[in-house]
Amino acid sequence: KETKCLGKTWIDIANPTKSQIRQIQEKYKLHDADIKECIDKIQIAKTYEHPTYMFIVIHAGIQIDHHQIIIEEIDIFFSKRFIITIHDRPFPIIDRVIEKLADPRVKHPHLKKNQVYVLFELIRKISNNNLQIINQIVSDVSKIEKQLLTGEYKTSITEILKARRNVLQIKAITQPNQVVTKEILKSKILTNYPGSQVYFDALIEYQEKTLNIVSHYKDFIDGLTDINNIIANHRLNEIMRTLTIISVALLPLTLIAGILGMNFIKFDLFSHPYGFYLTIFFMIVLEIIIIQYFKYKKWL
Secondary structure: OEEEEOOEEEEEEEOOOHHHHHHHHHHHOOOHHHHHHHHHOOOOOEEEEOOOOEEEEEEEEEEEEOOEEEEEEEEEEEOOOEEEEEEOOOOHHHHHHHHHHHOOOOOOHHHHOOOOHHHHHHHHHHHHHHHHHHHHHHHHHHHHHHHHHHOOHHHHHHHHHHHHHHHHHHHHHHHHHHHHHHHHHHOHHHHHOOOHHHHHHHHHHHHHHHHHHHHHHHHHHHHHHHHHHHHHHHHHHHHHHHHHHHHHHHHHHHHHHHHHOOOOOOOHHHOOOOHHHHHHHHHHHHHHHHHHHHHHOOOO
């Protein structure tokens, strides 16, 4: 769709066809290499500065669906005359930014001196949305911590892996986007708009804080992974310890049964009328002695 926004033409295209992209290229004289990257859908955030416009590729997390972040690549063409945003899925954030900046009731006095604020506002909203996704991840991490404390080990390890994957994904989005913001800050396009550096300096600082939060929760999830491994190892050791004690406790009884069961050895005990009961009684006493010995050694 095409919108007039603060003296610029803003064209936003969701899931475009190759012919639509080629039409945009011919109308606005866009470089072939940029158009090829729009069609191929590259996965690297970057900027290319041309004499008449700047080509920007950034990534945004749309939402978390089934414990996985849906990532969208956004290709931006920015110049004095136009803004073109191209993406595969409908992206409500762009619609909200366009509505805000195109609304005549909302005053933007600073834009008379600095129209690059439009680009700043778009990247800022994308960064805010990434932070909201981080908040969802934080909520998931809190639930995982409670699961560990309540002993739900089987579910917690799966949830930890999902949360760790999401943290790594959001970091893989935020860090390259910060590099792109720094490249925009150094670009020649900002020299035409005095004072615009202030906006992008603040944006870089905001993205840095977001990265610090992501790094913190990555370390926190790694800690939860270690705790889960320690608990799992402890449970496994307890199981092995219990099985070992049972095996050792029953070993003498098995030995006695094996000896008495040898056909080529004759015992007077077999001819005794209470021989069987005496043998069972002896085994019970022996088992009690073994258990008491284990308790004395604090193995039980």
